[in-house]
Amino acid sequence: MTTPNEPQPKVDSAPSASPPAVPAPTAVVPPKPVAATAPRPAAPAQPPPPPAPPAPNPLAHLPLPFKGVDYAAKGYHADATVSPDQVIAAAEVLDKEGLSLDTITGVDWMAEGQMEVVYDYFHPAKALRVVVRTRIPRDNPEIASIHKVFPGANWHERETHDFFGIRFLGHPNLTPFLLPEDADFHPLRKDYAP
Numbered sequence: 001m002t003t004p005n006e007p008q009p010k011v012d013s014a015p016s017a018s019p020p021a022v023p024a025p026t027a028v029v030p031p032k033p034v035a036a037t038a039p040r041p042a043a044p045a046q047p048p049p050p051p052a053p054p055a056p057n058p059l060a061h062l063p064l065p066f067k068g069v070d071y072a073a074k075g076y077h078a079d080a081t082v083s084p085d086q087v088i089a090a091a092e093v094l095d096k097e098g099l100s101l102d103t104i105t106g107v108d109w110m111a112e113g114q115m116e117v118v119y120d121y122f123h124p125a126k127a128l129r130v131v132v133r134t135r136i137p138r139d140n141p142e143i144a145s146i147h148k149v150f151p152g153a154n155w156h157e158r159e160t161h162d163f164f165g166i167r168f169l170g171h172p173n174l175t176p177f178l179l180p181e182d183a184d185f186h187p188l189r190k191d192y193a194p
Contacts, residue, residue, distance in 0.1 A: 055069050058077050064090055077127075077130060080132050084135070088144050088148075090119075098125070100123070101119065102120040102129075110191060114138050117133070117135075143168060144170055145170040163179075165189060
C-alpha cells in the first residue's frame with residue numbers, strides 16, 4: 001500500500017511507438033509455360049458394319065410381294081406394296097391365311113401428288129403383324145372398298161375418308177364418321193389450313 005506523500009510512478013497514457021510491421025517478402029513464381037498441344041492423330045477409319053441379314057419373310061408362300069421386316073424396328077413382320085387394283089385380292093389372301101384387319105389409314109405424299117392407303121393386319125393366334133400399302137393419285141383419291149372381305153373395314157374406311165378425303169368405291173356409307181356432318185374438309189391432308 002502506498003502512502004499519499006510517496007511519489008507515484010508516472011503512467012504514460014500515450015501508447016509507445018513501435019516500428020511499423022514490414023510484410024515478409026513473398027516469392028514470385030513465374031507462370032509455367034503452356035505446352036502447345038499437338039492435334040491428335042485421326043482414328044483410323046473403321047469400315048462400315050456389314051448390312052444386317054434380311055429379316056425372314058413369314059409370308060413368302062403367298063402370291064403377294066411380301067418382304068420380311070425387323071419387327072423390333074418397325075412393329076410388324078412383313079410388308080407388301082401392291083397396285084390399287086390388288087387390295088381386294090390381298091385382303092382375300094390374308095383372310096384365307098387367318099389374318100384379321102387391324103386398321104386402315106392414309107399418308108399424304110403431297111410433294112409426289114399421291115395418297116398412300118395403309119392396311120394393317122394381324123393374326124389372332126400367332127405373333128404375326130403385316131402391312132399392305134398402295135398409292136393412288138392425290139387429285140383423284142379413289143380405291144375399292146374391302147368391306148365385303150372384312151366387314152370391320154367399314155369404320156376404318158369412313159375414318160380414312162374423313163381425314164384424308166380418300167373415297168372407297170363400293171362402300172355403303174361414306175358419310176362423316178368423326179367430323180361434323182357438313183364437313184367439307186380433310187384435316188390430315190398436308191395442305192389443310194383451319
